[in-house]
Amino acid sequence: MVAYLAHVNVGVNRLSFNPWIATTLGLTVIFFSPILAVFVAAAEDSFGLWDHLFATVLPRYVVNSLVLMIGVGCTSLIFGVSSAWIVVRYEFPGRVAFQWMLLLPAAVPAYLIAYTYTDFLEYAGPVQEAVRGVFGWQSAQDYWFPEIRSMGGAILIMGSVLYPYVYVMARTAFLLTPKSLYEVGMLSRRSLFWSIGLPLARPAIAAGLALVLMETISDFGTVEYFAIETLTLGIFNVWLGMNSLAAAAQIAVFSFLFIIILLALEMIARAKRQYTDTTKKSISLSAESATGGVVILCWIVCAAPVVIGFLTPVSVLTSFVWDGHSLDLSKTVLEAALNSTILAAIVAILVMTAAGFFGFVSSFQGGAILGRLTAVASIGYALPGTILAIGVVTIAGVIDRGTSDALLKIFDMTWRGSIASGFGLVIIACVIRFQAVGYGAVMSGLGRLPGNMMDANLLLGHDFSAGIRRVILPLTKMSFVAGALLVFVDVMKELPMTLLLRPFNFETLPTYVYQYAKDELLEEAALPALFIIATGLVPVLLMNAALSKIMLKKT
Template sequence: MGNCYHFPLNFFANDYYLHVGACQRNNYVYFAGDDVLISDTRQQGIMSQLTLQFCRVPAVMAVVCLLMMAPLISIVLTATGDTGNLMPHLFQTVLARYVGNTLLLMVGVGSLAIIFGVSTAWVVSRYHFPFRYLFEWLLVLPAAMPAYIIAYSYTDFLEYAGPFQTGLRQIFDWQTPRDYWFPEIRSLTGASVMMAAVLYPYIYLLTRTAFRQTSAQMFEVAALAGRPVFWSIALPLARPAIIAGLALVLMEVVSDFGTVEYFALETLTLGIFNVWLGMNNMPAAAQLALCAFILVGALLMIEIFARSRRSFQNIGIGKLGVPVINPSLKRKWLCFVTCLIPVAVGFFGPVSILLEFCFVNWPA
């Protein structure tokens, strides 16, 4: 019968590739060559176990889905309660401002995150420059910094009484705020910069992966034709990845509370907390939360649609990835600065400020 192999019976408890005809002896299943011999009784027992396991999978998935949907179901049920006619009042007064500020913040953060993420992904994929391989990983570090942490850090450092403006007044002998102009950090623009500085890695990682999954031959053909490889090849092929990363960034913007609360920006998230804790009206807060959920759901649909088109990137043959070139010295330093700015703003800057505050206040 050829080679013989034996395995414990429980070995087949999770085996989905059982052959017909097996033989059991002393609680073992024996293989003879390519044939498997199992007794009819034992085979029925094993198949019953497999059927039971297959039946358990939908039940487990149903329980997991219910647990994941529980918060949303709770919000929907809470939103059906009596708001005490508060929602019509919110519609007439502040709801438009909540939605408007949220949309403006999404536009600002999304635009800056695209600039930071796409530019850095292209630079580290296309050019040789000093510390290129180090920047590939340093550019991910801002994702470890919560937006409200860098908001606290930069506000204390850049406000009128902070060390930066105090130093400027001492150097230039300025006496009052009317003697000079300085951008207001606690503003919609400031919040956009703070949040984009820590959220751009979503776009950077997905875009860099898209560049590396594109056929190198396509870039070579575009270069031979005299076409700009970034605008004609790289950017169009990376568009699904960019949209997917942007959707993730905007979801974070909609759900952010710490930054907008510290900067006193009236967004949907801040409005939810004001109605919930300030007015003690849970049903109205739940209805505002559903408005935010609609935005998040729309962004999620955009992200799913973008991911469904990711195969659009993998149409080339042969070697994958953007051909790396060695630019001039001036362009090398330009690439270095392009990668340094988002890392410095999103990670090294706030970490340095926090360390400085820590050492200054250490004796206390």
């Protein structure tokens, strides 16, 4: 009865103008406008450049992007699914340690591992020097060594840092699969992995793989350093190298089709893939004790991705610092660290403020339609940073011109200020890009609250804002903290948008490391690179805590 009266009360209020919903709709338009701006910019005349690109380099961009996505996807599946099954299914020495160590590569940005492996494996690096010393070879003509700056090298490197997306999703799915289903497989003498575990985990694995592929197509640092011409690198080269925003936007629209296809494939993969466990309490399958050669195999499968994706690059960077490189914390380094921290903090605050507003209003004031609109406003995370940068610049340019024309017409004033450049533009782009991270954290917290909590607050005579401030916020504060930390870390690692949109003489830690790595001076930026990795360990710890909580509930 209480819930019904509250529902009637809310329904009556919705008949009048609701400033909360109106503001939410306005913010949704703002967040979605850069994506629409990309299509508007693409409609402009590129003066024949698009035809030239289509006839020459665009097919190569597409082929390289597809090969890279397929290769990284397969590598991530091999590393992620195999290691997830082993740590769930088998009990062996070191299992508990591997459960969280397999998450560590997620802390290393792909561009950093590309820089370190190039320095480690190139002709003048320690590995080839040791090979020449052992066999007495004098030059590169005396022997063959795989080229790290190649498509194969990029696939291995990116797969070794992106597989945790698949690992987390697969491990969670394996843990949540009820023991009763595995027991049915045992009775019918079926393979527990191929017949039970993998088919039931397929939707979760597909979701993790979609994230891997979206990160792959969004990558800039690795493909630029390895000179692999993908769609993302093509956008960057056409925009800055050929000074054509229209042509860059046209490539961006073409690249956007890849994102739509990936999202559609993920939805199709997850559609109608459900099972229901009717037991009172779902219990996970107990781990089987491994012995002999099985233990060694478990160690190899679990250690390989950790060694490739985390231990080797961190060891290389640490050795540079140990040898005395990069110990001088110059003014430039400190300014870059301060800029990164300030940028990440501001973006985290703005993202969580917007995400909280979207989440509260869509959950307690709007209906299903408003909920879908706020979810669409968070689509920026699915777009490569180069595409989003084009949209933000286009919108900022429109605002600049409109403001200048209005001031000139009304006040006869000439306005030379620019929104389309400066620190503020980087903030706007990052807020739109990482809105999905904060929104997901907020909605996760709200999903654990009773559905009639706000209704009870209204019946007690408190308005909506008081209910949010006094009831909802205290109960979801940990979700806000977790979301803010994740956004902070993502911004600290962000390279392409910062590189494209930063004002003159403005450096962050990623752009600082990028400049030195580009000049073959990675050892001079080793300490800032380790700072970035150390920051990336925060979400790793959060993911491990969440997975450990799931394990405790299922045992």
